[in-house]
Amino acid sequence: MRIGLFATCLGDTLFPDAVKATAVLLTRLGHQVAFPPGQTCCGQMHVNTGYQREPVPLVRNFAEQFGDPSIDAVVLPSGSCAGSVRHQHGIVAERYGDAGLVDGVAKVRAKTYELSELLVDVLEVTDVGAYFPHRVTYHPTCHSLRMLRVGEKPLRLLRAVEGIDLVELPEADACCGFGGTFALKNAETSSAMLADKMRHVAETGAAVCTAGDSSCLMHIGGGLSRIASDTRTLHLAQILAATRTSPYALAEAAR
Numbered sequence: 001m002r003i004g005l006f007a008t009c010l011g012d013t014l015f016p017d018a019v020k021a022t023a024v025l026l027t028r029l030g031h032q033v034a035f036p037p038g039q040t041c042c043g044q045m046h047v048n049t050g051y052q053r054e055p056v057p058l059v060r061n062f063a064e065q066f067g068d069p070s071i072d073a074v075v076l077p078s079g080s081c082a083g084s085v086r087h088q089h090g091i092v093a094e095r096y097g098d099a100g101l102v103d104g105v106a107k108v109r110a111k112t113y114e115l116s117e118l119l120v121d122v123l124e125v126t127d128v129g130a131y132f133p134h135r136v137t138y139h140p141t142c143h144s145l146r147m148l149r150v151g152e153k154p155l156r157l158l159r160a161v162e163g164i165d166l167v168e169l170p171e172a173d174a175c176c177g178f179g180g181t182f183a184l185k186n187a188e189t190s191s192a193m194l195a196d197k198m199r200h201v202a203e204t205g206a207a208v209c210t211a212g213d214s215s216c217l218m219h220i221g222g223g224l225s226r227i228a229s230d231t232r233t234l235h236l237a238q239i240l241a242a243t244r245t246s247p248y249a250l251a252e253a254a255r
Helices: 009-013 016-028 044-048 056-066 079-096 099-109 115-122 142-147 153-159 187-204 214-226 236-241 248-253
Strands: 002-005 032-034 073-076 112-114 135-138 165-167 208-211 232-235
Touching (some): 002 016, 016 032, 016 232, 016 236, 044 079, 056 079, 056 099, 073 079, 073 115, 079 099, 115 153, 115 236, 135 153, 135 187, 153 236, 187 214, 208 214, 214 232
Parallel strands (some): 002 032, 002 073, 073 112, 135 165, 135 208, 208 232
């Protein structure tokens, strides 16, 4: 299968290892990874802050970059960006685009998946051959849980990882408090939510807290670093890409 990889803004600028790990993982599973060089932002941050007309060029570019019929599926290592493509792009196209954009968005949306969805539902694999001998807890991000409804898919993938000690996160479905600009506009509320999340992470005794969204990991990881916690954050893709012969994610987790 030829799979188009969308890096996302955070992946491109702050968390490239998660994007690279996605490519490494899919290649190891025998698939061809295509990386359209003209890709940009999905436009989620514009829509979320009320600017629905402004991201039309971004939505059009996404449809053009990944609309290539030779690309069988599009993967995003981000539940929030996948949610934007699957739900917000159609709204923007219908309200402010044209018939061509509406059609292009519909075609790309139908083959767009968050990473765990692609692996479990499309590629029909749960054991990806990963090796990660660390105590890990999983935070289900709001967009993946409530918008995409990925459910147990990330956990099914993690349970199949060799050597992992996967522990349940108390009140896992509670938001971490990030929410993009929510963390800036409602800083006190966001900080209180983050404190609750960090307390629950600490209760697990995990060496690593993982999730499918770099934005949530950035928020949680920032909080953990400020209290000098021994727990580190690591994207789901980096755990799934780690093997006995390719241990770069192991070294990062052990810092």
